[in-house]
Amino acid sequence: MAWQNSGMTEAETGPEAAPETVALSLPPLLLSLAADLVRAIDDGVRERGFDDVRPAHGFAFARLAPDGASVGELAEHLGVTKQAASQLVEELVRKGYVERRPHPGDARARLVVLTERGWACTRAADRAAAEAVRPWAAVLGEERLRGLRDDLARLAPSGRLRPIW
Amino acid sequence: MAWQNSGMTEAETGPEAAPETVALSLPPLLLSLAADLVRAIDDGVRERGFDDVRPAHGFAFARLAPDGASVGELAEHLGVTKQAASQLVEELVRKGYVERRPHPGDARARLVVLTERGWACTRAADRAAAEAVRPWAAVLGEERLRGLRDDLARLAPSGRLRPIW
DNA sequence: TCGAGATGGGCAAGGAGCTTGACTATATAG
DNA sequence: CTATATAGTCAAGCTCCTTGCCCATCTCGA
Numbered sequence: 001m002a003w004q005n006s007g008m009t010e011a012e013t014g015p016e017a018a019p020e021t022v023a024l025s026l027p028p029l030l031l032s033l034a035a036d037l038v039r040a041i042d043d044g045v046r047e048r049g050f051d052d053v054r055p056a057h058g059f060a061f062a063r064l065a066p067d068g069a070s071v072g073e074l075a076e077h078l079g080v081t082k083q084a085a086s087q088l089v090e091e092l093v094r095k096g097y098v099e100r101r102p103h104p105g106d107a108r109a110r111l112v113v114l115t116e117r118g119w120a121c122t123r124a125a126d127r128a129a130a131e132a133v134r135p136w137a138a139v140l141g142e143e144r145l146r147g148l149r150d151d152l153a154r155l156a157p158s159g160r161l162r163p164i165w
Numbered sequence: 166m167a168w169q170n171s172g173m174t175e176a177e178t179g180p181e182a183a184p185e186t187v188a189l190s191l192p193p194l195l196l197s198l199a200a201d202l203v204r205a206i207d208d209g210v211r212e213r214g215f216d217d218v219r220p221a222h223g224f225a226f227a228r229l230a231p232d233g234a235s236v237g238e239l240a241e242h243l244g245v246t247k248q249a250a251s252q253l254v255e256e257l258v259r260k261g262y263v264e265r266r267p268h269p270g271d272a273r274a275r276l277v278v279l280t281e282r283g284w285a286c287t288r289a290a291d292r293a294a295a296e297a298v299r300p301w302a303a304v305l306g307e308e309r310l311r312g313l314r315d316d317l318a319r320l321a322p323s324g325r326l327r328p329i330w
Numbered sequence: 331t332c333g334a335g336a337t338g339g340g341c342a343a344g345g346a347g348c349t350t351g352a353c354t355a356t357a358t359a360g
Numbered sequence: 361c362t363a364t365a366t367a368g369t370c371a372a373g374c375t376c377c378t379t380g381c382c383c384a385t386c387t388c389g390a
Contacts, residue, residue, distance in 0.1 A: 023298035029317035034199035133188040152194035273367040
């Protein structure tokens with residue numbers, strides 16, 4: 001809600017703005033850009049033929065990609081209940097993106113891993129993301145874009161990717 | 166989905182990384198930070214006594230804050246249907262945050278404006294946001310934080326704040 | 331080794347918030 | 361002045377998440 005326009009003038013939001021004003025102008029910009037990015041990636045993934053996945057699935061793939069994960073780990077990563085994660089996995093199994101395997105060393109758990117289709121979708125998402133970010137380099141330049149990335153890396157400690165609201 | 170860990174090494178994501186690698190590492194960082202920020206602001210708003218609002222309400226307040234808006238304008242801003250926006254307004258009316266007034270110059274439309282309680286909540290959200298961003302200045306420094314804000318401003322053209330996924 | 335509690339996962343029911351479709355009231359164009 | 365477009369709402373349905381409950385398996389102390 002800090003993203004409101006509290007009647008700030010142009011000058012107040014410019015380079016000479018006070019710290020407090022910077023703090024008020026940052027949230028709406030960050031959230032707006034994040035929303036645009038999710039939209040762009042989602043569109044790109046659909047254009048590449050994966051029209052039965054939602055953005056939340058991508059966040060699941062991110063956790064499953066390296067070596068798979070248990071349902072509980074996936075739930076923790078997404079910030080939802082185990083039941084919700086379980087239902088999401090069931091949906092992805094039905095659509096052929098992941099499969100459940102016995103978990104080595106714990107017969108209660110199951111290791112959820114990407115299928116070849118799941119990997120293909122992940123690669124499509126990577127290309128869509130790169131395409132979405134490419135114009136940013138044209139705006140900021142390569143160097144400043146790296147700086148942006150580095151700044152974000154220092155500010156984003158959790159690494160958790162959960163639905164925002 | 167580009168936010169996956171595609172087996173990149175530490176070196177590949179460092180300062181010398183190729184543009185393509187920067188493009189792949191940016192999305193997860195941006196989205197993770199955005200999620201953290203929304204959470205922090207939402208928590209701060211609740212701590213200040215407004216425990217019956219959700220983040221989406223804050224995005225509505227942002228559009229209503231200066232001079233009010235019609236239901237249709239609010240729907241456009243949030244990226245949802247007019248029906249959804251209408252329901253959200255009805256909820257906010259019931260909770261005392263906004264009120265509907267006749268629209269000057271169009272008897273079909275209604276001008277939705279914040280009540281005093283709505284303004285109080287908006288101010289609380291501003292304080293919560295400033296508090297959430299404050300530690301960022303400690304990490305990056307004031308100057309670099311302004312640079313981050315400026316970069317984001319150049320990249321976020323839409324200004325629309327819609328639920329992300 | 332065995333019983334008790336903790337943990338991984340799934341089933342079922344319910345709810346919150348969004349959508350589509352239909353409708354009324356008002357505005358605007360020919 | 362009729363015809364069409366637009367602002368807003370009502371109703372029904374869908375999707376995804378939640379809570380509550382359950383079973384299977386793990387872990388640990390006696």
